Amino acid sequence: MASRPAGLTRRQVYERSLKRRSLIIAGGSTLAVVLAVVILVPLSPGWEKVKLSFFNGEVFVKTFPKLLNAFVLDLAIFAWSVPLIAALGLAIALARDVRNPVLYPLRLFGAVYTDLFRGVPVVLVVYLVGFGIPGLGLPRPWNSPYIWGTVALVLTYSAYVAEIFRSGIESVHNSQRNAALSLGLAGKDVMRFVVLPQAIRRVIPAQMNMLIALQKDVALLSFIGPVEIFRQAGVFKSLLANFTPYVVAAAIFLVVTVPATRLADYLIAKQNRSRS
Amino acid sequence: MKLRLENVQKSFGQTKVLDGISLEVAQGEMLCLIGASGSGKSTLLRCINLLEPLDDGAIWLDGIDIAEPSLDPQPIRQRIGIVFQSFNLFPHMTAEENVMLAPRRIHRKTRDQLRQPIAELFDRFGLRDHMNRYPDQLSGGQQQRVAIVRALAMKPDIMLFDEITSALDPELVGEVLEVLKSLKTEGMTMIMATHEMDFAREVADNICFLDQGRILEQGPPQQIFAAPKQMRTRDFLGRVLGAHKG
Numbered sequence: 001m002a003s004r005p006a007g008l009t010r011r012q013v014y015e016r017s018l019k020r021r022s023l024i025i026a027g028g029s030t031l032a033v034v035l036a037v038v039i040l041v042p043l044s045p046g047w048e049k050v051k052l053s054f055f056n057g058e059v060f061v062k063t064f065p066k067l068l069n070a071f072v073l074d075l076a077i078f079a080w081s082v083p084l085i086a087a088l089g090l091a092i093a094l095a096r097d098v099r100n101p102v103l104y105p106l107r108l109f110g111a112v113y114t115d116l117f118r119g120v121p122v123v124l125v126v127y128l129v130g131f132g133i134p135g136l137g138l139p140r141p142w143n144s145p146y147i148w149g150t151v152a153l154v155l156t157y158s159a160y161v162a163e164i165f166r167s168g169i170e171s172v173h174n175s176q177r178n179a180a181l182s183l184g185l186a187g188k189d190v191m192r193f194v195v196l197p198q199a200i201r202r203v204i205p206a207q208m209n210m211l212i213a214l215q216k217d218v219a220l221l222s223f224i225g226p227v228e229i230f231r232q233a234g235v236f237k238s239l240l241a242n243f244t245p246y247v248v249a250a251a252i253f254l255v256v257t258v259p260a261t262r263l264a265d266y267l268i269a270k271q272n273r274s275r276s
Numbered sequence: 277m278k279l280r281l282e283n284v285q286k287s288f289g290q291t292k293v294l295d296g297i298s299l300e301v302a303q304g305e306m307l308c309l310i311g312a313s314g315s316g317k318s319t320l321l322r323c324i325n326l327l328e329p330l331d332d333g334a335i336w337l338d339g340i341d342i343a344e345p346s347l348d349p350q351p352i353r354q355r356i357g358i359v360f361q362s363f364n365l366f367p368h369m370t371a372e373e374n375v376m377l378a379p380r381r382i383h384r385k386t387r388d389q390l391r392q393p394i395a396e397l398f399d400r401f402g403l404r405d406h407m408n409r410y411p412d413q414l415s416g417g418q419q420q421r422v423a424i425v426r427a428l429a430m431k432p433d434i435m436l437f438d439e440i441t442s443a444l445d446p447e448l449v450g451e452v453l454e455v456l457k458s459l460k461t462e463g464m465t466m467i468m469a470t471h472e473m474d475f476a477r478e479v480a481d482n483i484c485f486l487d488q489g490r491i492l493e494q495g496p497p498q499q500i501f502a503a504p505k506q507m508r509t510r511d512f513l514g515r516v517l518g519a520h521k522g
């Protein structure tokens with residue numbers, strides 16, 4: 001037998017060599033693709049023009065600070081929407097779960113609400129609420145597109161978030177409910193202390209994905225007024241007759257959403273591992 | 277304390293699962309339910325705890341018919357503890373929090389008020405070192421003992437046990453059965469569905485043999501095990517005791 005590094009089992013030596021091999025292959029093929037793109041794309045006839053209007057270094061440097069500034073507004077709208085969406089989403093999920101006949105209207109409302117707002121494109125809700133309600137002639141500050149734009153996002157997203165919470169609630173095994181009931185706990189305590197904490201833990205990865213989608217959809221508010229990053233990029237585009245500001249905006253979004261997506265995937269993988 | 281069941285009936289859809297069960301348990305007595313899987317033992321225990329509504333019949337607990345459908349089940353369940361085959365501890369809470377939850381919410385006690393008496397309970401069942409562990413950090417036997425402590429913390433008048441050792445590795449069965457013996461010495465009233473025939477013979481005051489939702493035979497263990505009157509009881513005991521020896 002060949003000699004092996006001290007302290008390693010046969011299996012570990014074998015797995016190491018496998019790993020080294022696959023790393024070399026993956027690295028080599030990635031390098032080949034990147035080289036092909038870098039060499040071939042600039043050879044295409046329109047490349048010079050595309051480069052000038054989409055990847056213009058000068059425009060990049062000029063617009064980046066202003067765009068980053070506008071992005072702060074996106075973050076702010078996002079930040080105050082999230083707690084509202086979480087609270088409303090949870091309330092709707094719980095409303096859909098009530099069994100008391102007196103509260104039947106609440107249950108019905110929950111069902112209609114989730115069907116309605118999941119059935120209409122976000123951008124339409126943004127238009128209808130964002131233009132429609134201030135159009136009623138409300139006094140300042142109640143005619144602000146910030147408020148009604150946020151309301152539109154909250155309405156749509158809480159419908160999705162509610163359904164995710166509900167799937168989490170239903171995934172908690174009935175034996176947990178029974179165990180809690182058998183101790184003499186009231187139905188609302190069973191929900192609050194036994195079912196909900198387990199349900200919420202299970203849906204955290206799914207809700208993270210909703211947050212990522214929301215972060216991007218904040219840009220839709222640009223259609224009704226607020227000068228957030230997407231609208232600011234549009235302003236620069238007209239001003240400079242150049243598309244680079246959009247690329248800058250996309251890059252800024254990616255810096256936030258890519259780590260968030262990775263984190264969500266990591267949480268999902270971790271959860272799958274712990275359940276198997 | 278006295279529990280008396282009178283002609284209890286229960287169906288799931290078209291299937292009759294309990295077909296006229298009548299029995300009595302006196303204060304401090306231990307009753308063991310034996311019978312093949314599917315004979316209705318679990319359903320009977322769940323009916324007594326009001327987790328399943330009866331179709332007909334009565335359950336008298338100290339002169340009150342707790343099967344009355346219009347009664348609020350909560351205060352009744354507080355008087356009747358139940359422990360399940362699959363432990364059903366709350367996985368997101370430590371052992372101590374599992375035990376504290378019901379007394380905190382129902383008796384409105386604070387954690388500080390509960391810490392001392394609950395620590396004593398854990399001590400009594402040899403669980404002192406495990407109070408702050410989560411269920412998945414405990415062995416099956418430890419989890420089941422925590423589940424028993426959780427039910428006892430509500431100071432029930434009667435305890436129901438549904439095959440609480442069936443999901444355990446054989447070497448962990450003993451520690452859980454010991455707990456039941458010590459409860460028996462303290463005078464706890466208990467009904468237990470079980471396949472542990474040796475234990476039933478040694479500790480039970482009475483045995484009920486269930487068959488297809490009926491009590492086919494009941495009596496003290498000496499009688500049921502030594503001289504079963506019914507053919508089906510003999511068959512059943514022959515099967516389980518034979519399997520046990522083999």
Ligand SMILES: Nc1ncnc2c1ncn2[C@@H]1O[C@H](COP(=O)(O)OP(=O)(O)O)[C@@H](O)[C@H]1O
Pocket residue numbers: 288293311312313314315316317318319320
């Ligand atoms: N929730 C239920 N729905 C329908 N059938 C059930 C339900 N629970 C139990 N049963 C049926 O009732 C019968 C008795 O079951 P069970 O009380 O669990 O018996 P045991 O505990 O003696 O094994 C079985 O035939 C079982 O399939």
Ligand SMILES: [Mg+2]
Pocket residue numbers: 317318319438439
């Ligand atoms: Mg059973």
